Amino acid sequence: DKPQAPAHIRLESQAYELENSWLAPIRGNLLLVDRLPFYAKEQLIGMLEVFPLERLTERRCFFLQKYANRLGYNLHNKIIAWQNIQHIRFINSLVGDIEHNIIIPNISLSLYLRHLKRKIELLRDLQCNCPVPDSPQAVLLQQLVQEMEEDYQTLERQYKGVSLFIESLFRPSHFQKGQLVLRRRTTRVLSEIIQPQLKLFEPKFQERQIAVDVGLGGVPEEEIPLSVDKGLMAQVYANLFSNAVKYTRPNHEGRKYMSYGREVLKDFFGPGKDGIKFNVFTSGPHIPPEDVPHIFEEGYRGSNTDAEPGTGRGLYFVRNVVETHGGVVGYEPTPGGNNFYFVLPLVTTPEPALAVELAAS
16 A cells, blocks of 8 residues: 555645645656656645754755755656556566467468368369269359359468568567567568568459559569568558558549559669669649658648548558668659659678577567
8 A cells, every 4th residue: 555645745836834844846857747657737746845944944945945856856767667667567468468369379270271271172172073064063063162262362361461460560579679670581572572462452452443553663574682571561561552542543634543663773872782762653632742741750640631541650650660671761742643662772681590580589
């Protein structure tokens, strides 16, 4: 139980005297007052009582008021430090819960997918052994097997996407370090990141009648292996494609489409330090100039969002991941639409073995 203050002491913003003591207000840190676990009116977190009253001079009272301010500052910091320790303990416990209740059960889903695939193969064998291939039952079985295979492929893509997101977002090293921790791997960005994400968003683009025009994105046929964190970069494209679904509008010609591509920028990061610029273009009106400087800030939503749902974290997350890779993000209005881009250093250096990296983190 917390000790209660004596009944004769009251919180006051100014120093006051009692019968045989003098009391000065103890104030917390103004900049951190909202972090306190209780309401502190006028920053008051306590009172300093000094006695006997007859021994206090004006000079001593002045000194004690300064002492009370320093006492309040240090006490405030200790309260926040205690809170931070509790938060860290909670986060560590939460990481364990996530691993036990989300990551491990998600891994077991791969076993169910393999069982499902095996059953579909058994149905296909049964279809091949049908004595009357053209009978209505055989035709119905063929359609059923085909639909199940399509559903299985969709489930498998979704499972791989969700698994990648869970691994990259709930990585214990993020919580231990207090920042994003990269696991760089030599990756073919187009085939291993962009195209799988685009496949997941295809139904949403089709639902909103948004065409995907890769011919306008300048996508080269050859791929340049790039050393990136595959999971985090996949989420970068997931956020950019999600925004494309929500905010693509017809251009002045009536076309409604998105496009993507990349280009090598010589010496972008300095002499001999090339960069690769990745573009995601969407048709529609330009972003208002007053919004442009803020679109990559945390929680910011533009004035032209047309009541689309969102939290303002998507582009902030993109910036965070790209900058952690040593890159930069940007936006540029283009004829007929908007281009969101990021530039990464052309890094293809070998990475440490996964086991070594995991042990180090």
